Amino acid sequence: MMTVETIEKQIAELDNVSFAKLRDWFIEFDHARWDKQIEADSNNGKLDFLINAALAEHQAGKSRDI
Template sequence: MNTIEAIEQQIENLDENAFVKFREWFLEFDQSRWDKQIEADSNAGKLDFLIDAALAEHQVGKTRDL
């Protein structure tokens, strides 16, 4: 059994209360990792194309005030 399979088996064996706590922890953990990746990509300029596209649409009048 590999590490992932062992983790899966342990998760399957959690009681309801422990599973709820695990799920909440994991969602927060996953979101934190995602936020860090987005920040790193942004700082590296990997998302600049999105800014450029938005500005181009705004310049040709394809946007509206909120």
């Protein structure tokens, strides 16, 4: 397995086109991981406090139509 330092060195040696491709891939990869984590947290009830807080504010008349 490669170390982070090895990967960093290889990234630093990329030409601009390859670096742009890597950057675009990494952004998509990072977003996909984030989406999976949010979905898992939601399915496990870890975000219920946000729903409850929003519903409480709405019921207290603190929301408005957008």
